[in-house]
Amino acid sequence: MSFRKILKREFEVAFSKEAQPIGFRIVKYLVLISLVYVLWGSQWLWIILGAIFGLGLVLHFWYRHKTKGWTESYGLWKHERERQMKL
Numbered sequence: 146m147s148f149r150k151i152l153k154r155e156f157e158v159a160f161s162k163e164a165q166p167i168g169f170r171i172v173k174y175l176v177l178i179s180l181v182y183v184l185w186g187s188q189w190l191w192i193i194l195g196a197i198f199g200l201g202l203v204l205h206f207w208y209r210h211k212t213k214g215w216t217e218s219y220g221l222w223k224h225e226r227e228r229q230m231k232l
Contacts, residue, residue, distance in 0.1 A: 151214075158215050159205070 158164060165173075177197075184190040211219045 146214075154215060155209075158209075 180193065181190065184193060208219070209215065
């Protein structure tokens with residue numbers, strides 16, 4: 146598979162509306178915005194944001210490995226449902 150196809154698939158999964166429930170996304174962004182608001186001007190802001198970003202990347206690639214490149218179901222990722230929604 147070409148790098149372009151892999152990158153396209155990663156973005157499709159990362160920004161899929163079906164990958165995360167709407168409630169989870171709302172809470173996620175509210176927590177992130179609140180964290181930035183509370184830590185604005187603090188030396189810890191970039192350290193904490195970097196740690197969150199790093200953990201998110203590790204989780205993304207771990208899940209990608211477990212689903213064999215988003216081609217098999219695992220945990221909350223339901224491959225067959227995602228394929229049907231694309232058709």
